[in-house]
Amino acid sequence: MTSPCGNESRVLVINTGGTIGMTLHDNGYAPKANALVESLRKLPILHDELYAHQTCLYEYYQLQNTLVLPKPAAHVDLQFPRPSKLNKRIIYTILEYSPLLDSSNMTTDDWGRIGKDIEKNYENFDGFVILHGTDTMAYTASALSFMCENLGKPIVLTGSQVPIYELRNDGRDNLLGALLIAGQFVIPEVCLYFYNKLYRGNRVTKVDAGSFNAFNSPNLAPLATAEVDFKINWDTVWRANATAKFQVKTELNRNVGLLRLFPGITASTVRAFLQPPMQGVVLETYGSGNAPDNRPDLLEELSKATNSGVIIVNCTQCLRGTVSASYATGRVLMEAGLIAGGDMTPEAALSKLSYVLAKKDLTVDAQKKMMSQNLRGEMSADLEGAKLCLSDS
Amino acid sequence: MTSPCGNESRVLVINTGGTIGMTLHDNGYAPKANALVESLRKLPILHDELYAHQTCLYEYYQLQNTLVLPKPAAHVDLQFPRPSKLNKRIIYTILEYSPLLDSSNMTTDDWGRIGKDIEKNYENFDGFVILHGTDTMAYTASALSFMCENLGKPIVLTGSQVPIYELRNDGRDNLLGALLIAGQFVIPEVCLYFYNKLYRGNRVTKVDAGSFNAFNSPNLAPLATAEVDFKINWDTVWRANATAKFQVKTELNRNVGLLRLFPGITASTVRAFLQPPMQGVVLETYGSGNAPDNRPDLLEELSKATNSGVIIVNCTQCLRGTVSASYATGRVLMEAGLIAGGDMTPEAALSKLSYVLAKKDLTVDAQKKMMSQNLRGEMSADLEGAKLCLSDS
Amino acid sequence: MTSPCGNESRVLVINTGGTIGMTLHDNGYAPKANALVESLRKLPILHDELYAHQTCLYEYYQLQNTLVLPKPAAHVDLQFPRPSKLNKRIIYTILEYSPLLDSSNMTTDDWGRIGKDIEKNYENFDGFVILHGTDTMAYTASALSFMCENLGKPIVLTGSQVPIYELRNDGRDNLLGALLIAGQFVIPEVCLYFYNKLYRGNRVTKVDAGSFNAFNSPNLAPLATAEVDFKINWDTVWRANATAKFQVKTELNRNVGLLRLFPGITASTVRAFLQPPMQGVVLETYGSGNAPDNRPDLLEELSKATNSGVIIVNCTQCLRGTVSASYATGRVLMEAGLIAGGDMTPEAALSKLSYVLAKKDLTVDAQKKMMSQNLRGEMSADLEGAKLCLSDS
């Protein structure tokens, strides 16, 4: 599918909902159907109506929900000259969910739906932007990263802390930056773009409920920064080895959960949490993967669960850090059958469990092995090795 | 009780255990009884044997486990001249728990024991240092802050990421700094000192499992920094209004728990978690206190629990942020009877519940009210007001 | 002067030039006269044409260069309800310099001109925004802070790293934020607003040539942050004691300079720099105010200059830090007649010299004394005292 005007790039924007498109409604914010595209059409920063008319954009695409970014000035950059490749027009089409979803309500079904929509439109677009509420964006980004196998195009999740209809808001800049990345760069990852930084999707966590700078990827440097210039850390960008065909695995196991240790947690609480139909649990432990070792009652509940086939992944409740299989003090949990989660975020570990447990052709042991392998850059593969490159002097 | 040598300050060090005093044992670290005091005695940085002999320190205190810090040079500071008050000798006595405790194993009973030991020794010392494992130090610091009513002396928790017996370690500097603060400054709070920063104890969380810079108080600036000089932020230091007598409340309710929301959490998981004897729960919600509002099954479980007298506090799972009672989108949880946790950490909210629920003379409503009040600087009292000081132009 | 529509606030925007208003011209950026106001009029974020017509804005003010910000939604804030006072309409009038100035070319004459324009319009506006190139914005902000005596209204300098005509730029948000602060808050200071932070003008320095986050005030926390909400640090906001009449002192001494020490600097270089007509010099020394003490030739040149009436201020070349009069190792410079600059930035010290040396009715000794006093919050007044609040235990 070629655009009539040549030098263009196409991006599909899937608007699932979230603060970015909310409007005032009584005394609270609420999403409003079909409002976003109308609103963007009036913002000269995000739509060039003149170009749309000159190129018969609407007729060509037969879509009223297709917009076009203004031309980046064919400029001498203040710092560095940009090559013409960066001057492609970005044509973007908005696919809006009905009803719009509050991210607090998102479930594995919604992750699956987003995945299917990407798969269906994969060939027709150069990149994808997912508009999403911030509250569970880290979970969705993680899930999509596993679901998308052999991904060759950028999928960028974004949203905002303040609606795009407000006077001061972070929605304009977040959407604009996400579109430019999805349309201009070959970063074949599920990413999250927020406040001028691009993160790997399965590495992020929401760290601030009240700031524009809401996300962070505590165990991995950002993939890119976008201030005066886009600076891509190409060394960090993930490139799968396989050249196999892109596909989205939308089967996900719902029987997964997240349990945080706390002083005085009782065996009965743990037993209740681990009871069927639970099949996979992320246990958020202390420090580098520690749990009480003087609590046979607790450890027995964990052992019983792992023996009966529940996969339990040991992740730290610290923002930064690693749970290593070789670390002695977490031994009691290893003996209870837990898997070391490395430096995965709880969000990534949970959605990885959901993805891996849905692979019904695998044995539990094969699933466990998969959980401890680096599939999409969600964990630092060979951390010990990397840290101990030594001189041989 | 006056020292024979005049210008001295006395600090009680309660060594509960933790990495700071661990030694190598087979192929792992383990605590070793009575090793710490012997080891410190040989470190000229942390003990001045000559002074101890000259002043007959051991005879006077009749304690072999009493040490004395070297004299801070009566110097012209590189930056600022220090007054002589800072040149007091700090005499410290180590009270070691037997057996030494791994912080992963700490429970409300252990919090109570520490509290009792402080109360028993309160009059004889100018300040207190608690050596503690890092894994649950934030929980213990929070608990002690509530248990200690009308505190007038500094209680400083510290520990280390690497044992003090290792070549490179953070234990020496952490212990030295904690002793200097406890012995020199009137900061009548339960604090946590780590990597040259002093934090309010009920504001901290462990943010890094593998760095010396392991703690942070995300919603409050540090109380002090200790680099070339000690810089105390006196405006931030908490001063209780009451001048009532110091006492430690060691009755704590054990039936409290911490539950983190995640996409797809089931009503049965929530019900199981909230079942008796659970009496108080910190629910870690999304963003500014959000939960699914399209899940009547879930909300019903929460309502049933609050109706039956369980107190549920709404805290954010974000590192930074506030859950405000006036925020519209968390309304469904308010309607389900939850209490807004403001900017409390989950650690503070959990131990506050443990403290408040033990006040058996209070009605549930009075306990709920207490949970939403600022008792020890653990929450920003009047956040809205502070942010909306406006011009009257 | 009352607006016809009541609840309005008026801001004067003085556009001196700079990147924010530049357009592409051949193969470089250049300022373009009268372009900014035309451009802003087309940006719905920064101008509400409908309101302008409904209120006959242009007729009323008889000014084509007057614009009006859209109404901030009368909303329930996502976090906190905003009182109606924050919902004032901000009417802003653009006064554009002709020709537009590159900030690299700014001199004391231009500082004086800006000062005069503020003085002339002081009574008719509630606040002032100065658009300025980033390169010397810290110098101009410092100079204006001294020139404006008994200031009672906000003066906010801003600009951008990327022109407002570019697709991605920081100009829109910087201008919008500066207008909202100047029109809504009573912060009677010369400030600098950049990348969602408001700084005291005489504390800033440009720290990054290639990032949106270009400024910092290394020795003072920001006055405000503007992310989801405006958070004003009211404790830090400067309030002059005097209630005297506002006036702008536009006489400035041009014979001032900035000299950075470096290893191997020769006496002849110093002598050449200090030769008449030089009357005031900021010497950027090492660390806490150090200079070679084994260089009698160098020290003699400094002594000769101070003896002949040149005022030399000792500031550190470190980004953060203080040069204290009581610090022993800088003694040779004190003996050579230099004044300790405390924690002033070089930019503040230079413009303060320019301001103080123009007070011809003062003796050199009175001028020296003034240089070491805190006039506008440019230095931490009583740093030693503040740091040594001690317990009297």
Next chain:
Amino acid sequence: MTSPCGNESRVLVINTGGTIGMTLHDNGYAPKANALVESLRKLPILHDELYAHQTCLYEYYQLQNTLVLPKPAAHVDLQFPRPSKLNKRIIYTILEYSPLLDSSNMTTDDWGRIGKDIEKNYENFDGFVILHGTDTMAYTASALSFMCENLGKPIVLTGSQVPIYELRNDGRDNLLGALLIAGQFVIPEVCLYFYNKLYRGNRVTKVDAGSFNAFNSPNLAPLATAEVDFKINWDTVWRANATAKFQVKTELNRNVGLLRLFPGITASTVRAFLQPPMQGVVLETYGSGNAPDNRPDLLEELSKATNSGVIIVNCTQCLRGTVSASYATGRVLMEAGLIAGGDMTPEAALSKLSYVLAKKDLTVDAQKKMMSQNLRGEMSADLEGAKLCLSDS
């Protein structure tokens, strides 16, 4: 030269002076000859007297100024097992300068002397630690990086903000960390180690006069961090292409200087600064390399100087940033014959000039070319290229 005990590594510590070894003297700090080695011998952290005796260390090396670090525990690391290679004993010999030097007094002669001492001892040691005052350490580190050609062993500069004799000080940890890096890792660079970070020497600048965290390398990430573990960024470590013989070029040109632009700088000041014998100047310009373009008098002075053979390098006065040759707005300075300094620090540019101008067999043009080339990792070689790796979609 093999140690009698086998598994050892030898480090030469050159103590040039500085705060780290100062003692109180009257009412100020002053260096004291021969005090450091005696003091270290008594610190069990930094010397293992038992091992020294058992191995007849003093007899073997016939040196009273040779010490040995304690054995790093053959431990299971808390996080990762360390291989035995990291357990080498580090034997270090202290070469103390007499008199000890205040870093404010350091000149090119002193740089040369340090260089010669390294060259003389190069074969006998595995690594080098230079103790140095912090004030000009960034200048010395930069100079040594250029002087040392074909370096194959680590040279680590360090020092402290507080003397090692003080109760709380950063000297112990800085010295210990520097010794461990110099003795254990093959990082063939001139580095600077401070507050648990290892920086490339020619990238650092002193950013804080009053904090332990005194240094930063604003345009390059640290080479290593040393907290719970040493984490080396091996991708960043510089490796020269040449395998030629190590040599130290101690001829340095003294006629170099540093001039910072400021608003209102006069042509006569510039002329005076550039007068003979000045041969090389670092001009600290605004932002990305800007200077007034409406000042023909100023530009003429610069042109006259470059025409007469003075090499002038254009560096930014911002902490972070780059002066690019392709950047349009710095054009007037390029036309005046200045060389773009890229992202070099002023300290690196100054000492590079000193090194390059001493190569008398080179023409001025060859010297200019050398100044704009990346010799030792002091500038980001091909910044534009690196930032514009684009997709070819």
